[in-house]
Amino acid sequence: MEYRRTAVIKLDTSEGADDSLRETVEQFKHCANTASEWCWHGDDGYHVTSKAKAERALYDRLRDETDLTANLVQKGIRRAVEAVKSGVERLKRGENTSQPHFSADSAVYDKRSATFHRDHVSLSTIDGRVECNYILPDDSETPPTKYVSGEDFEFRMAHLQYRDGNWYLHASMRKVKVDEESPESESKHRTVLGVDLGVNNLAVASTGRFWSADEFNHWHREYEKRRGSLQQCGSRHAHENIESVGRKEYGRFEIYLHTVANELIEEALETDCSHIVFEDLTHIRENIPEATWQHVWAFRRLYEYVEYKAEEHGVEAVQVDPRNTSKRCSTCGFTHDDNRHQESFECQKCGYENHADYNAAKNIGLQYLRRRQNAGDGGAPVDVRLNRGTLNVSGEYIPPASVEA
Ligand SMILES: [Zn+2]
Known part of the structure; x- marks a missing residue:
């Protein structure tokens, strides 16, 4: 509380x-x-x-x-x-x-x-x-x-x-x-929640929590269908109808995105994270080629909601360079195109296997760690929150028991 x-x-x-x-x-x-x-x-x-x-x-x-x-x-x-x-x-x-x-x-x-x-x-x-x-x-x-x-x-x-x-x-x-x-170490120590955005899973957190995009994709398809059939009429009335359908759909999307944003913040608060880390959204269409403009709209909106709501809880939302976050192994750092096959990730070097989006979420958190390490502000410690325990920049895994100790 x-x-x-x-x-x-x-x-x-x-x-x-x-x-x-x-x-x-x-x-x-x-x-x-x-x-x-x-x-x-x-x-x-x-x-x-x-x-x-x-x-x-x-x-x-x-x-x-x-x-x-x-x-x-x-x-x-x-x-x-x-x-x-x-x-x-x-x-x-x-x-x-x-x-x-x-x-x-x-x-x-x-x-x-x-x-x-x-x-x-x-x-x-x-x-x-x-x-x-x-x-x-x-x-x-x-x-x-x-x-x-x-x-x-x-x-x-x-x-x-x-x-x-x-x-x-x-x-x-x-x-x-x-x-x-002590309060001093509390204010310096950062624990981050990494978040990967995508078209199958709207968001995946480094704690292993997934937010499916099924509902969003379903609405999106339905909207396109209705728009298609309305467009065939071609009249001004049809055009107005398309707009009103659009507004209604967007209203539903927005409510859903608010829910996801609230749950992401809950996740960060429950796991004592000071930061929620997203990939940089500027070039997101290049990073996620399968994303439609509605997905891009949803990612930006979601980030905005999280940023705004997080601030009220003293949690900060940040964006990091997303380069290689989907191809890089979150365990050994080996980066290769062949590491990822759609939703599965298998490292060609160390054999680490996991859901590709979850691997990416961990990498996004780790990316922030590396950026902080190079920031030269006295090396305030940063950890990435995982589903169990945390991971620090030297790749040391700290199980939950010793975190609580
Ligand atoms: Zn590896």
Whole structure:
């Protein structure tokens, strides 16, 4: 179970820091308001509520227009998409609403744009990082001191706000589980859930859980059939019918994808994973030649849902280079075209045999391990969560008993 608190922390800022923070918040608002304008007026008259779509359209432009880091630009766009989404919900319920506008002096920080310490925070700004000390009540039992100073809670993300001449950090904090090792190793140690996407199995996790694509493929075929027969009529009425069938089908696909996303997050939480790793979706059609554009749509949508929902649980969704993940042996690393025959994987070198998608899911997790190993950030340990135990980068298998010890 999750146990959270929001700590409102007053910040002590030097004069130089004050100017940098003000300009940062100004530019953050510019990103959010630009994105709100674009999403509200939308594409072909539809409001845009997809973060990925808004980012594709606006990210480069806003990077040019501002001095913000990539992360803050992204957060500004996302903040607007969230607001537009709620606006659209209100419209659906028949309530009166208009394009969201951001006037409060506030910006969103996560662990990539801020480093949270127990007595100060380092924030990314238009002039690089600035450090601000916390102004906390002396009594250690009084919030926010209770949450900020003790080791029981860890920082997840924060809203920086300027109000009546003062800066505040609205930090969301999560209780560190008591049965874990020390909080320090908890925050550094990463355990990842690798996920392989495909046309027979929509998703396969490195823990060995499969999400079949049967239902999805069935709907898809039915839709194509109906579309085919409607198209033969050729009238405008038929065209409208195709569109309405399409909308209905997509609605069903989306509900199914939400379910898969929720179950993937459940799997990550149950097995104590800090990260869910997918293959990079940019060139997914080249990596999965059998995928139709509906599959590609489903993969992207699934990733978006997972990314969005995972964040609420303090789990991060990431993408890695998918090169060779289907041909590489997850046990010995031998990579060869002949290792894989459709759904079965058999290593030509060490003889390891398993379901091809499961082998790929493990490789996707391992790919993230290797990337982290080369990142040179002090070698924080990473493990891939398997159905039993974990696998580390040197190929050492740790059975579940010693993980729990
Ligand atoms: Zn092998």
